[in-house]
Amino acid sequence: MEYETPLFFHVMQYANAADRDVIDMVSGNPDWEPPEALREGLREYADLDPDRFQYPPSEGLRELREEIAARRGVDADQVVVTNGAGEANYLAMARALERDRGSELLLTDPVYPYYPGKTTLLDGSQRFVATDEEGRLDPEAVRAAASAETAAIVVNTPNNPTGAVYPEETMRELVAVAEDHDAILVSDEVYDHYDLSGRFASALAVDSPNRIVTNAFSKSMAITGVRVGYAIFPPELVADAKRRHMLVNVATTRPGQYAVLNALRETGPDYYERNRERLRERVETFTDALDAAGAEYTTPRGSFYVMARFDGYPGTLENVERLIDEAGVAGMPGEAFGDSRSDWLRFALVTPRVEEAAERLATYFE
Amino acid sequence: MEYETPLFFHVMQYANAADRDVIDMVSGNPDWEPPEALREGLREYADLDPDRFQYPPSEGLRELREEIAARRGVDADQVVVTNGAGEANYLAMARALERDRGSELLLTDPVYPYYPGKTTLLDGSQRFVATDEEGRLDPEAVRAAASAETAAIVVNTPNNPTGAVYPEETMRELVAVAEDHDAILVSDEVYDHYDLSGRFASALAVDSPNRIVTNAFSKSMAITGVRVGYAIFPPELVADAKRRHMLVNVATTRPGQYAVLNALRETGPDYYERNRERLRERVETFTDALDAAGAEYTTPRGSFYVMARFDGYPGTLENVERLIDEAGVAGMPGEAFGDSRSDWLRFALVTPRVEEAAERLATYFE
Structure with missing residues (x-):
């Protein structure tokens, strides 16, 4: 691998x-x-006043964070707009490792290869939990692998590469395992609009201070190159994540945020x-x-x-x-x-x- | 501070x-x-085919890297297009610290506050070298502060906040100090188009495997919110920087890269x-x-x-x-x-x- x-x-x-x-x-x-409204948003942006070409708030345009927060049922303060799901996952994994509650990340096998790559970059270590032939993850297998060394459990649902969709009972159990070990469940839900089973459940369905949800508009709006994503942190973890975001990237591209906001509002x-x-x-x-x-x-x-x-x-x-x-x-x-x-x-x-x-x-x- | x-x-x-x-x-x-061509680039981008909305190459659009390389007199392979100078400096400082040639960064006093912030994020430590009242930096003071612990010397010319512009002999000496301690000179030149003295000299004027130059179009094109910058690495350091860029951000926003390329080509x-x-x-x-x-x-x-x-x-x-x-x-x-x-x-x-x-x-x- x-x-x-x-x-x-x-x-x-x-x-x-x-x-x-x-x-x-x-x-x-x-x-x-x-979405046509995404293209329209870029056209509109091109004609805005010079001040709209300058730094947006580091954590993201307020209107975009509010729109995301309203849709996801969270507080806008919990939302950080990121350079795609790539940065969102980086921030989430960094935050989990910075808590000094262990340095091991539980990942699935098979795994989306960026996760182990990011883990190494962040000086964490990987431990893999096998899924079954269909890609289903047994929360009891995750529980058996979890320990005091577990900083986070990182999952992706709907899943790349297996196509599995974890049902709500799985998400609930994964959050419970994270809570039991004072670890963080990082749930990357970037394919949420491509659930073909009707059984997709966001980790947001389970309220907990031990879960971070990452997402992006890259897949849902077919704009992987625009680079607008987000992470939703528990209130007590968000400040440090915003700080890292500011120190690494300062802010996320503003024309992209503007166009995504327009597309969110106008696309049925x-x-x-x-x-x-x-x-x-x-x-x-x-x-x-x-x-x-x-x-x-x-x-x-x-x-x-x-x-x-x-x-x-x-x-x-x-x-x-x-x-x-x-x-x-x-x-x-x-x-x-x-x-x-x-x-x-x-x-x-x-x-x-x-x-x-x-x-x-x-x-x-x- | x-x-x-x-x-x-x-x-x-x-x-x-x-x-x-x-x-x-x-x-x-x-x-x-x-530049008007920047706005025009965004308008053009809005009408491109769907495949142009997808991931650009992680290191940046080839045409943009080639345009930058031609203007800066380097090989396009040395150029990484980043999320503004913010990410460029993060990559440069990370690269310097990863070489395991010390963990101390020499910064100036006064300093642009993101540099010490990034240093802490990257587990490095700061050592400050005072500039004079006008913001001028004496390379001999840098030499006196340098040691086996020095991973990098980080400077900004033209300087924020002092307005100083370091002349070529200063840049040459700073590169020499970096070489003598097997450290890296990181030269952030984001204000290069706002040299009012006619004495600005890029660190690129001094060929060396020990210097990294960072820059962005944020100030030169008045687009701090678009988030397109770049870093120029010595050939032997660029692969690891590209890997970190990929693992943190995947790629830099494509509409922004497209618009900047158009503006570079069309703006006199x-x-x-x-x-x-x-x-x-x-x-x-x-x-x-x-x-x-x-x-x-x-x-x-x-x-x-x-x-x-x-x-x-x-x-x-x-x-x-x-x-x-x-x-x-x-x-x-x-x-x-x-x-x-x-x-x-x-x-x-x-x-x-x-x-x-x-x-x-x-x-x-x-």
Whole structure:
């Protein structure tokens, strides 16, 4: 497993440099439209007075924090607007480690590779709790792994890479484990708008001073490059997180915040439902073709990803590169997400060409 | 001196909440127009295809890195595009401390308060080297303070808060001191376009594996809120800096990068000269009025700031708040920048009302 430099960018570069047509299923970059009000917000911003081009409040534009707070049922003071979920998770994990209640972070296996990378950066250590074949996490396994050394439990629901969605009873139990060890549950919910199961539950459903929720507009509004996310801290943990945010980044990009605020206000539920529906169709199309190819796979309950396994073709970086060159399909090596998935490949459903991709895979592996 | 949370935001909030008209000379927020091509870049971006709203390369858009590299005479691989100079300095200081060649950072007194704040965040310690009354830094004083414990020397030229501009011989000597102790010179040159002396010299003028240069478009393009900056690393130090950037922020905001690239390409030297000329006029107006008021002050050679001293009125936060309430002028307390300036106040020339401000001060202190 590669903790230090996530492999995403490497694989994307390899695919871009390939000498043939490659269907890109590597990244978590949506290929669909951002809300029209997001574009409109950027246009409006471009014409504002010079003072609106200057530093926003470090913790984020007040109106944006209030809008987020109202939607999430928290106090605006608990919200820090961040440079995407990336910074939100960094702040959350740093805050958990700074409490001096242990230096170990419990992560899942498979895991989103940025989490162990951030842990190392912050001088913490990793301990992994295996999920089952479908990506489900048993809170009792987390409890068994927790100790006085546990600073935080970091989860991602809906999950990248497994597509699992943790039900409310799981979230409740995870918060309870965190409380029992005076640790922090960090719940990264960046795919919350892509719950296909109807069973998604935010950690915010469980009131507790021991949980931090991170999120971003990167996936929900198809704007991974704009870099606007947020973290919701318990009141007693927020001041130190704001301080770190200020010292590292000063503030989050203001045109992005302005445009996101406009999009939040002006975009109805149909936008999000349309994106979920498209994803549902792609899941069906891709898994049908995988069935036809005789591949093993997990059907995602949420997020963008299908994990698939082809006989005698382990999920190594070398095999991913071979698949790019020889089949014209780019995925991610399963080994990037943990030893438990080293036989698997991850395919992101962020291309209209999912059927063609599955057919290429079927032809290649037949 | 307040290391942890820079006081800027506190004073700005106090001034905004005041019950009277206050002339804001607190922040380093330019009050002049961004380049028209910056606005145009945002408008263009708003209409791009969805794929242009997704993650840019983590280290920055290639075209932007190449444009910066060409202007600064370095290789594009050495450039990391950051969330403003704030992140650039964070990455530079982290990189210097990670080399395990000591954990002490040499800073100037007076100092830009984010530097000691970042040092503490990164588990380093501070050692201060006094500048003279005009803010000039004697490299021999830096050499005398340097030791095997020195990880970095962090300077800012043109300087905030003193307005000093370090000449080339100073930069050359500072690089030599860094080399002699296997330390890093971190040179923050965010005010480079506001050199009023004609004597500014970038640390890039001295080729060395021991210097990192940080900068941003925040001041030069009057866009502190857009959050686009950069750091230039020696080839052997850049990979680890890129990794930290990726793990903390993933990438820098793409609409901002796009707009800055457009502005770099389309904006002629007259834009920058006009801004310098405005600043020259404000310096003259403000210092003339201070003369008339019998105040002591330093005439800036660059950057936006005038330090002034009024008899019997030390530069405490309390006195700054009193000045807001009773004179209607908001400055920064000198004590925020170091003990050596605790008798002084800092006024930022980022308002067209500098003459009125100076008159208010004259009336108040007469």
